[in-house]
Amino acid sequence: xxxGMLLAALGLGLTWGAAGIPLSDLLRILASxxxxxxxxxSWPMHWERIVWDIRLPRVLLASLVGATLAFAGAxxxxxxxxxxxxxxxxGVAAGAGLGATLAFxxxxxxxxxxxxxxxxFAFLGxxxxxxxxxxxxxxxxxxxxxTLILAGVAISSLAxxxxxxxxxxxxxNLRTIFSWIMGSLNGSTWDRVYLLVPYTAVMALVxxxxxxxxxVLQLNEEQAQQVGVDVERVKMTLIVAASIGTAAAxxxxxxxxxxxxxxxxxxxxxxGPDYRVLLPLSMLYGATFLxxxxxxxxxxxxxxxxxxxxxxxxxxxxxxxxxxxxxxxTYL
Amino acid sequence: xxxxxxxxxxxxxxLRVEYDGREVLHGIDLALRPGEVLGxxxxxxxxxxxxVRALSHVLASSGGVMCIMDRxxxxxxxxxxxxxxxxxxxxxxxxxxxxxxxxxxxxxxPYLRLLQGEGPxxxxxxxxxxxxxxxxxxxxxxxxxxxGGERQLVVVARALTQQAPILLMDExxxxxxxxxxxxxxxxxxxxxxxxxxxxxxxxxxxxxxxQYCDRIVVLxxxxxxxxxxxxxxxxxxxxEAVYGAQVEIIEHPVTKRPVVxxxxxxxxGRDLSVPPCCV
Numbered sequence: 001x002x003x004g005m006l007l008a009a010l011g012l013g014l015t016w017g018a019a020g021i022p023l024s025d026l027l028r029i030l031a032s033x034x035x036x037x038x039x040x041x042s043w044p045m046h047w048e049r050i051v052w053d054i055r056l057p058r059v060l061l062a063s064l065v066g067a068t069l070a071f072a073g074a075x076x077x078x079x080x081x082x083x084x085x086x087x088x089x090x091g092v093a094a095g096a097g098l099g100a101t102l103a104f105x106x107x108x109x110x111x112x113x114x115x116x117x118x119x120x121f122a123f124l125g126x127x128x129x130x131x132x133x134x135x136x137x138x139x140x141x142x143x144x145x146x147t148l149i150l151a152g153v154a155i156s157s158l159a160x161x162x163x164x165x166x167x168x169x170x171x172x173n174l175r176t177i178f179s180w181i182m183g184s185l186n187g188s189t190w191d192r193v194y195l196l197v198p199y200t201a202v203m204a205l206v207x208x209x210x211x212x213x214x215x216v217l218q219l220n221e222e223q224a225q226q227v228g229v230d231v232e233r234v235k236m237t238l239i240v241a242a243s244i245g246t247a248a249a250x251x252x253x254x255x256x257x258x259x260x261x262x263x264x265x266x267x268x269x270x271x272g273p274d275y276r277v278l279l280p281l282s283m284l285y286g287a288t289f290l291x292x293x294x295x296x297x298x299x300x301x302x303x304x305x306x307x308x309x310x311x312x313x314x315x316x317x318x319x320x321x322x323x324x325x326x327x328x329x330t331y332l
Numbered sequence: 333x334x335x336x337x338x339x340x341x342x343x344x345x346x347l348r349v350e351y352d353g354r355e356v357l358h359g360i361d362l363a364l365r366p367g368e369v370l371g372x373x374x375x376x377x378x379x380x381x382x383x384v385r386a387l388s389h390v391l392a393s394s395g396g397v398m399c400i401m402d403r404x405x406x407x408x409x410x411x412x413x414x415x416x417x418x419x420x421x422x423x424x425x426x427x428x429x430x431x432x433x434x435x436x437x438x439x440x441x442p443y444l445r446l447l448q449g450e451g452p453x454x455x456x457x458x459x460x461x462x463x464x465x466x467x468x469x470x471x472x473x474x475x476x477x478x479x480g481g482e483r484q485l486v487v488v489a490r491a492l493t494q495q496a497p498i499l500l501m502d503e504x505x506x507x508x509x510x511x512x513x514x515x516x517x518x519x520x521x522x523x524x525x526x527x528x529x530x531x532x533x534x535x536x537x538x539x540x541x542x543q544y545c546d547r548i549v550v551l552x553x554x555x556x557x558x559x560x561x562x563x564x565x566x567x568x569x570x571x572e573a574v575y576g577a578q579v580e581i582i583e584h585p586v587t588k589r590p591v592v593x594x595x596x597x598x599x600x601g602r603d604l605s606v607p608p609c610c611v
Contacts, residue, residue, distance in 0.1 A: 209446045209447050210446065212441075212444065212449065212450075213441070213446070215427075215430070215434070215438065216438045216441050218427035218430070219424075219425070219426065219427060219435075219438065220425055222385075222390045222421065223419075223421055223424065225388075225389075225390050225410055226388050226390065226414065226418075226419040226421070227414055227418075227438055227439055227441045227442070227490065227494065228410050228411040228413070228414030228415070228441040228442030228494070229410060229411075229441060230409065230410040230411075231410070268429075272429045273427060273428065273429035273430060274429075274430070274434075276449075
């Protein structure tokens with residue numbers, strides 16, 4: 001069912017937009033690009049450009065970012081055993097925001113493998129913030145989760161303060177910075193898709209391999225250690241993997257909120273707490289959710305766009321509250 | 333059962349543990365023989381739980397020598413230690429939504445690789461453990477729907493599923509009614525006397541410890557103050573010295589072991605009455 005919903009969302013994302021493209025033509029355009037298939041061209045030339053150069057990378061990037069954020073959120077919630085955890089909790093968001101702001105204000109322009117400074121600085125900022133939070137929470141050989149969360153909150157405040165100070169200096173750039181911070185998939189390119197794929201894949205492989213161990217970790221850390229989990233090593237591996245995936249997603253799409261917090265909870269309410277089910281389903285539904293949110297973001301006041309982060313929160317929050325009410329007493 | 337050359341499966345010499353620079357165990361000596369139930373008793377704060385946590389290596393020791401099945405637990409990786417030593421903790425918070433069988437299967441962790449799921453053998457071992465703890469009938473029920481006593485039995489089943497030769501229990505009967513207390517301790521002492529397991533159990537209730545333990549270690553203020561059979565250890569003088577409580581000791585009509593009976597109105601320790609300023 002999840003896969004069907006994802007396919008439907010992909011179809012909607014590709015056909016709807018400023019130019020409406022019928023599904024039959026969409027499928028034929030896609031098929032014409034498949035190796036060994038010849039389809040007689042019966043559609044306007046610019047449709048092919050729209051599908052291939054604009055909508056397809058955008059829809060794919062939305063699904064990758066949504067999948068990565070929801071998956072990373074589920075991982076953080078599992079490792080930190082905290083239902084409030086989301087991918088941005090321990091400093092990724094504020095670090096990336098500060099990095100991106102710096103890049104926008106940078107007097108020099110450079111590019112690195114077709115990347116502008118913004119995603120590079122956002123990625124570096126995110127990883128720096130998480131590293132500082134992790135290292136300052138470390139006591140001896142252990143990283144207590146409560147200390148890690150608090151250190152993340154402190155680092156986030158610090159980075160936000162610097163970022164707000166930079167806003168005052170930003171002048172005309174402020175609008176650009178703001179639209180990045182609220183998260184947008186506008187300007188998605190194949191380069192960004194290719195950039196994100198390896199990070200998402202590595203994160204998914206590492207974390208999925210630990211699905212059963214994440215279940216055991218839910219006992220609590222002491223009991224998990226006693227049944228044979230090397231708790232500190234597992235925690236570090238998973239936090240590093242989820243942070244790298246999140247940082248990569250944020251660097252190409254800005255700070256899209258709510259997906260990472262809410263999607264894992266929705267899955268948990270319906271399918272239960274087993275991480276071997278929760279993790280893959282979070283990916284599937286995270287992707288679906290963000291494709292649909294982005295579809296709304298770019299069509300509702302077409303031809304203008306609203307930041308997709310606004311849509312995720314605006315649609316996600318009431319839906320989540322509804323689910324919470326329905327599940328009252330049986331969940332959390 | 334395989335043991336060390338000197339006939340012990342677990343031995344601790346001069347174990348020291350510090351919390352924040354304050355020493356709470358001042359050199360503990362313990363030896364567990366194969367097929368034995370060794371009880372650890374002592375007043376609140378005497379260091380009983382600390383011994384359990386140091387042995388299962390969730391707490392670092394600051395001194396002393398530990399030897400478990402001829403191995404140094406500090407040098408073992410978490411899964412290897414879990415194959416030798418299974419722990420039933422004092423209070424087990426179990427995650428909502430997982431069934432009793434799920435939780436029991438978590439005991440197979442030391443035998444499973446990262447990507448490996450539980451196989452039919454693991455499920456068979458877990459179901460066998462649930463059967464032994466009389467919990468098989470709620471195997472498929474979520475643990476958050478079970479009573480405290482039923483949950484504790486599931487935790488014991490999880491420890492059995494680890495198939496470790498040594499079972500370390502921290503007040504396993506604390507939240508159980510008398511029927512479950514008997515069921516659990518009968519099971520555990522039966523396993524020990526069939527030489528399937530050797531057991532160390534922290535037990536608060538002196539009478540219960542006396543009935544089920546082959547030997548008892550008495551802790552007070554982080555030191556071992558007595559070791560021996562229940563007859564040697566459980567007597568009124570010891571209890572007065574260690575607990576500051578006056579009790580009568582009688583003989584159990586069936587087991588012939590000491591039974592501790594409190595005597596009301598004999599409390600002579602710190603004044604527990606409300607000071608006048610607070611009235």
